[in-house]
Amino acid sequence: FPSKGFTKLAKKLPRRHASLLIQLRTGHIPLNKHLHHISKAPSPLCPSCRERDESVHHYLLACPTYTRQRSAMRAELGPKAHQLKNLLNDDKCTKSLFKFIAHTRHLLSSFGDITPPEQD
Secondary structure (H helix, E strand, O other): OOOHHHHHHHHOOOHHHHHHHHHHHHOOOOOHHHHHHOOOOOOOEOOOOOOOEOOHHHHHHHOHHHHHHHHHHHHHHHHHHHOHHHHHHOOOOHHHHHHHHHHHOOOHHHHOOOOOOOOO
16 A cells, blocks of 8 residues: 555646556556566667666666756756655655656656646
8 A cells, every 4th residue: 555645645646647656656657677577568678778677767767868857857856866765755856757757758658748737
């Protein structure tokens, strides 16, 4: 079960954003590592860099293809942007995380426009 903090965070988000966050947390997301595991992709390798398996960690924190977008996220978040636990659980990080994903356009075909929702 999700933590109370995560449930509270997800309830504040539009459904599309909450769904994306849950899929990122579970790893059940249309990235090649998962797609290969369920026989929907021929290889787990990242299609952008072909260097490593395309996991959530690789996509958000390591893929050289998205260095520019990641730098912008890190400039906004500082050290918090270097750890998945912060990006996927801290409500102070979600806006920057969604901006990063929107700017990479990598999940556009699966999730549509995930530009961050305006928050209070």
